[in-house]
Amino acid sequence: MSISLDGKVAVVTGAGRGLGRAYAQALAAAGAAVVVNDLDGDAVADTVAAIDEAGAEAVGLTAPVGPTETAERLVEVAVESFGRLDVMVTNAGILRDRVLWKMTDEDFDLVIETHLRGTFTCARAAAVRIREQGEGGRIIVIGSPAGQYGNFGQTNYAAAKAGVVAFARTWSMELARAQITVNAVVPTAWTQMTATIPIYAPLVERVERGEALPAEVRREHAIGMPEDCAELVVFLASERAAGVTGQAIGIGGDRLTLYSHPAELRFALRDGGWSAEEIAEEWERALSADAQPSGLHLPELDLGEAGI
Numbered sequence: 644m645s646i647s648l649d650g651k652v653a654v655v656t657g658a659g660r661g662l663g664r665a666y667a668q669a670l671a672a673a674g675a676a677v678v679v680n681d682l683d684g685d686a687v688a689d690t691v692a693a694i695d696e697a698g699a700e701a702v703g704l705t706a707p708v709g710p711t712e713t714a715e716r717l718v719e720v721a722v723e724s725f726g727r728l729d730v731m732v733t734n735a736g737i738l739r740d741r742v743l744w745k746m747t748d749e750d751f752d753l754v755i756e757t758h759l760r761g762t763f764t765c766a767r768a769a770a771v772r773i774r775e776q777g778e779g780g781r782i783i784v785i786g787s788p789a790g791q792y793g794n795f796g797q798t799n800y801a802a803a804k805a806g807v808v809a810f811a812r813t814w815s816m817e818l819a820r821a822q823i824t825v826n827a828v829v830p831t832a833w834t835q836m837t838a839t840i841p842i843y844a845p846l847v848e849r850v851e852r853g854e855a856l857p858a859e860v861r862r863e864h865a866i867g868m869p870e871d872c873a874e875l876v877v878f879l880a881s882e883r884a885a886g887v888t889g890q891a892i893g894i895g896g897d898r899l900t901l902y903s904h905p906a907e908l909r910f911a912l913r914d915g916g917w918s919a920e921e922i923a924e925e926w927e928r929a930l931s932a933d934a935q936p937s938g939l940h941l942p943e944l945d946l947g948e949a950g951i
């Protein structure tokens with residue numbers, strides 16, 4: 644039997660295209676009524692029309708996430724249109740990549756405003772409403788491998804996405820009594836965001852011709868199409884995931900990943916504390932053996948003709 648979201652009401656931000664659109668369509672296909680949000684009004688109308696055509700229910704709200712007013716309006720639209728809110732998916736996002744020494748305040752602030760503040764304001768508005776309803780619910784936030792590992796050129800984005808996973812850990816504690824689960828999806832998919840990554844340039848034409856991505860890309864880089872990620876959002880939104888909270892779960896192509904949380908790898912104790920010299924000695928004697936590499940490093944692929 645497939646998972647049903649009949650009677651549930653969901654908001655998906657940034658659902659005009661890419662992953663958000665796939666999440667909105669999959670939630671609707673599973674039976675949920677969906678509020679489709681995006682900055683881009685034409686894209687909102689397209690997603691709403693696609694859901695209508697598929698015989699499911701959706702309404703649109705064109706507005707930038709970040710400000711509290713948008714978050715509160717999204718919840719109001721859900722309640723006015725469908726009577727309640729059960730699921731908030733905070734997906735809207737942008738990139739403004741620059742290395743640290745070239746990153747402007749504007750690049751930094753816009754990414755933090757959209758991803759971090761946008762997730763905070765939308766989740767807060769959803770938590771207020773879902774707690775009032777008293778029947779539990781779901782907050783699904785969207786992380787990134789860049790937030791899990793760090794990534795070159797992504798000061799603003801990596802910090803925002805790491806923060807989003809920290810939200811999930813924190814809110815899973817705060818909202819447990821209200822039976823609201825909070826999880827971070829860490830997706831990877833072929834969208835306008837990934838299509839601009841230089842190593843994937845040889846695949847652009849292939850995808851435009853409608854060909855599937857090579858199996859190695861789907862398995863080793865976890866890159867497939869947005870639809871490949873959407874079923875994880877459906878699962879997390881469902882009753883089957885009632886006991887899943889505070890997790891960061893990766894999905895992309897053929898790969899489903901449960902991430903670890905940061906934890907102590909090793910510790911040492913010294914009565915009265917540590918001098919710099921003693922720390923240096925302990926680092927060299929023991930701790931350095933467990934130091935982990937940081938940064939996102941994808942395995943090299945041998946894709947023959949695709950040549951990446």
Ligand SMILES: NC(=O)c1ccc[n+]([C@@H]2O[C@H](COP(=O)([O-])OP(=O)(O)OC[C@H]3O[C@@H](n4cnc5c(N)ncnc54)[C@H](O)[C@@H]3O)[C@@H](O)[C@H]2O)c1
Binds near residue numbers: 785
């Ligand atoms: N594509 C990937 O592989 C990947 C990997 C990790 C994380 N993500 C995350 O998944 C989410 C979706 O990414 P995507 O690849 O589908 O991107 P996308 O650019 O295809 O779609 C993002 C959508 O968000 C909208 N948007 C941007 N700012 C907004 C705002 N302030 N308010 C409302 N809508 C806004 C855009 O108009 C666009 O329609 C993002 O949070 C992104 O960081 C994507």
